[in-house]
């Protein structure tokens with residue numbers, strides 16, 4: 756492949772080499788597209804459009820097909836993800852206890868709305884229906900850790916622990 760055509764600021768030469776190895780290993784297997792996307796996302800952190808184009812060409816598949824797979828499964832992200840993932844609960848129990856204020860405060864502090872990643876890629880913010888921790892409302896999860904009984908100030912305090 757002519758790699759000059761496929762440059763991307765988030766993909767360095769080592770990453771391209773790893774990506775090529777994955778593609779070579781799976782070449783000719785039309786059912787391998789999910790595996791290839793999953794492994795490539797693990798290397799880069801997400802799936803830039805350039806990378807999807809490269810995979811399509813390399814596997815000799817229509818770009819629409821590879822895009823279709825990448826957008827269908829929630830495990831794939833076409834946007835860069837932050838180093839840490841914040842999941843704020845917008846379920847009823849949490850919402851009535853102030854989720855909206857927490858979300859607004861996170862936006863004011865880090866400039867992120869639901870589904871976005873901060874410019875410095877420190878945090879990605881997701882809003883979810885219920886974290887299964889209703890007794891702790893309002894609750895949020897940072898990476899794998901659950902925090903409850905939050906106020907906007909407490910939420911920011913917790914987030915400041917994550918660099």
Ligand code: FES
Nearest residue numbers: 844846849886888
């Ligand atoms: S409603 Fe928020 S954890 Fe269940």
